[in-house]
Amino acid sequence: MADPFTILVTNLNSLGFFGFLLPFILIFVLCYGLLLKAKYFEDQKIIGVLSLVLAFFVVGYGGPALANFFVNLFGMAAVVLAG
Secondary structure, X not given: OOOHHHHHHHHHHHOOHHHHHHHHHHHHHHHHHHHHHHOOOOOHHHHHHHHHHHHHHHHHHHHXXXXXXXXXXXXXXXXXXXX
16 A cells, blocks of 8 residues: 555556656746746736746646656755755
């Protein structure tokens, strides 16, 4: 019998949490922060919408390869930081 954490991670993976949602949130936050810091636009609503669109395009273009890259990158980073 599997422990509850394994079941949770398996269910999240089957829902696309690691393959779509986490890369989307990461790209959205990075774009939002960069546009906010660069001050190209004064209105934060415009920055939010533009970041949302950019995040969808990047995740749509990258697809599973982008998700695998982030999983490997952050997995290795966690192992290195733990060491």
